[in-house]
Amino acid sequence: MSVKKVGSISVAASVAGLLFASAPVWADDNIDLDLGGYFVGALASVDGDTRDVYDLDPDTDSSKIAATGQIFVTGTTILDNGIRLGFKAALNLDDQDQVGGLCGDFAVDAGYLVTCQDTAQEAYFFVETGFGRIEFGQQDGVGEQFSLSSPRALTMHSVNDRLDRHQLNPVGLVLLSTINDSSGDQAKINYFTPKVGPVQLGISYTPEGLGDMDSGYTSAQKNAYDEIWEVGVAIDEMIQDVRLKVGATYVTANNDTLSWDNKEWNVGVNVGFGGFTVGGSYRDSEGLAIYGDGNDYTAWDAGLAYETGAWKFSGQYGQQEGGVTVNPDMVDGDTYLLSARYNVTEGFRVGAGFQHDEADDTGEDGSALILETALKF
Secondary structure (H helix, E strand, O other): OOOOEEEEEEEEEEHHHHHHOOOEEOOOOOOEEEEEEEEEEEEEEEOEEEOOOOOOOOEEEEEEEEEEEEEEEEEEEEEEEOOEEEEEEEEOOOOOOOOOOOOOOOOOOOOOOOOEOOOOEEEEEEEOOOOOEEEEEEOHHHHHHHHOOOHHHHHHHHOOOOOOOOEOOOOOOOOOOOOOOHHHHHHHEEEEEEOOOOOEEEEEEEEEOOOOOOOEEEEEOOOOEEEEEEEEEEEEEEEOEEEEEEEEEEEEEHHHOOOOOOEEEEEEEEEEOOEEEEEEEEEEEEOOOOOOOOEEEEEEEEEEEEEEEOHHHHEEEEEEEOOOOOOOHHHHEEEEEEEEEEEEOEEEEEEEEEEEEEEOOOOOOOEEEEEEEEEEE
């Protein structure tokens, strides 16, 4: 996402002395501030059965509207020895309810008394040296940052419901996620090695998760553990005119109050050539906690996108399977999405799509026509 420089803040030497026992020498006594963000509005016309993680009764033939957005600020400075210091804070522009959903989106929190408020999604400090990058605070772990999924044309609609990006899903029968985002934005330490050629490694440690770490439409793929360790490898390389991107991660977590631990892994690949991008991803989890027992969960998606000039087109397919016996339509099923978008001008795009979900165990299915507008700055 592109950002806009908005100014600098002079940092007094007295303040720096309070922050550091042996105060470093600032390169130019300035912290550069960058401001960025996005906002997405969408309208959907739905036919057939629809659900979300809180609405246990299917809906039929309805119109829905959704909006989601975020604004963030990043501050950086470089010391005389070349070390780069900084922070990032991100504020959600959509309300979050107490059970994890987005207020005013396509979901309906049926049967729940909810309290909605704007929330800070990320707030962390980072240090970059020749030995790599360290992040400390509320930030996504390696499992999310290194995860890849199938390419898409729309900004916030996909067959792969990426939780921390607040993906919108007007049908909601199949809440698929191959993103290995077990720790969410909980406070943690991340370390990323410098790139060696096209390869980068990462590791994350989250001492405590929350009992309810849901976000957006998805809850069946989240865990509620602590002592979460994440490791991953990312590859990004140009081979002549072909760009290869690979991400693979592994996560372990435990909970002293439960009889099982969680182990999950994923892998994703994207290959770009000409105006085409083809790719997909797979995830396997052994310890989902949302239904109170250790159920396996597997999911995969695949897609093809083509971009020419201001236009981009894509087709995606996803499938997931699990052993859950409560609300099984949330786990077993197939989802499809055909979409196109047009860049009206820099930072502003419009798009449309057709989504279809099929829940295997209940035999329910639903479809939606989607209109989406997206603004980035």
